[in-house]
Amino acid sequence: MMGDSSNKDRQTEADYREGQDIQKQHSITAREKEEPISGTHPVSLALFLLCALILLFGGAYYGQMTGGFDFTKYTAVGYVPAPDPRLGGKTVVKPWSVEQMDLGKKVYVSCGGCHKSGGEGDAGQNIPPLANSEWVTGSTERLAMIILNGVKGPIEVHGKVWSGNNMASQASAVPDAERLAAVMNYVRKSFGNETDDWVSEEMAQAAMDISAERAGAQMTAEELNANHDKMLPGAAVDPQTGQPLGAAPAAEEAPAA
Numbered sequence: 001m002m003g004d005s006s007n008k009d010r011q012t013e014a015d016y017r018e019g020q021d022i023q024k025q026h027s028i029t030a031r032e033k034e035e036p037i038s039g040t041h042p043v044s045l046a047l048f049l050l051c052a053l054i055l056l057f058g059g060a061y062y063g064q065m066t067g068g069f070d071f072t073k074y075t076a077v078g079y080v081p082a083p084d085p086r087l088g089g090k091t092v093v094k095p096w097s098v099e100q101m102d103l104g105k106k107v108y109v110s111c112g113g114c115h116k117s118g119g120e121g122d123a124g125q126n127i128p129p130l131a132n133s134e135w136v137t138g139s140t141e142r143l144a145m146i147i148l149n150g151v152k153g154p155i156e157v158h159g160k161v162w163s164g165n166n167m168a169s170q171a172s173a174v175p176d177a178e179r180l181a182a183v184m185n186y187v188r189k190s191f192g193n194e195t196d197d198w199v200s201e202e203m204a205q206a207a208m209d210i211s212a213e214r215a216g217a218q219m220t221a222e223e224l225n226a227n228h229d230k231m232l233p234g235a236a237v238d239p240q241t242g243q244p245l246g247a248a249p250a251a252e253e254a255p256a257a
């Protein structure tokens with residue numbers, strides 16, 4: 001019995017030791033890294049789809065948020081570009097003439113309710129057209145007086161006499177010389193109207209001074225023709241800069257005595 005038991009003990013001990021060895025062996029193999037193998041493996045479908053989704057959403061977001069790559073939309077509020085030496089130290093983003101037409105179009109919205117967006121007028125409401133009208137393309141002082149004071153009584157456009165309606169002073173639509181000049185330039189160069197000259201802010205201010213005496217009393221066609229059929233005083237301007245033509249650039253204006 002004793003022998004048996006000690007034999008068994010030894011056996012167990014051997015098993016145990018053997019067990020330990022196997023564990024040791026296993027842990028050794030488990031520590032080993034996998035054998036590297038060379039070759040090409042397809043990217044997993046999930047990763048491929050994830051990338052496709054990111055590109056899709058990224059592209060859509062980019063397209064939505066970039067404002068069509070328009071320079072003016074990237075310009076931060078208050079951004080002032082560096083002075084352009086070719087313009088005598090002035091900073092100009094858009095040509096003055098383009099800004100005039102943009103602003104004039106905005107001001108014209110209040111005229112467009114009556115004269116319509118294409119300047120065709122509204123015969124049903126007895127509103128004469130501005131397209132191809134001598135009152136628009138003719139003398140600038142007369143046009144300014146029409147806008148600032150309004151018109152009443154019969155007025156002839158395209159050989160047709162309009163008399164069924166009248167136009168109130170539009171002075172509130174043009175509260176400053178800048179906007180008066182802009183809307184005048186807009187109507188004189190839209191709807192097929194073609195004029196070469198530009199109404200400057202200086203000219204528009206002169207018109208405001210002339211009409212100030214009238215305090216917005218509506219004018220008749222006879223009055224307009226008799227007293228205001230002339231061009232507004234002021235120097236012609238360069239459509240690029242809005243500055244008087246031929247004037248020396250600001251930087252060279254004051255030579256040191």
Ligand code: HEC
Nearest residue numbers: 111114127128129133135151152153162163165166167170
């Ligand atoms: C409420 C309607 C109304 C608005 C707004 C209006 N007008 Fe008039 N306009 C008239 C009417 C009506 C006449 C003709 C008046 C008459 O028969 O005596 C007229 C005449 C004129 C004329 C002379 C005739 C012609 O057709 O060339 C000019 C120029 C003119 N308007 C420009 C303008 C401009 C520019 C604006 C905006 C700043 C403006 N009007 C806003 C109704 C309007």
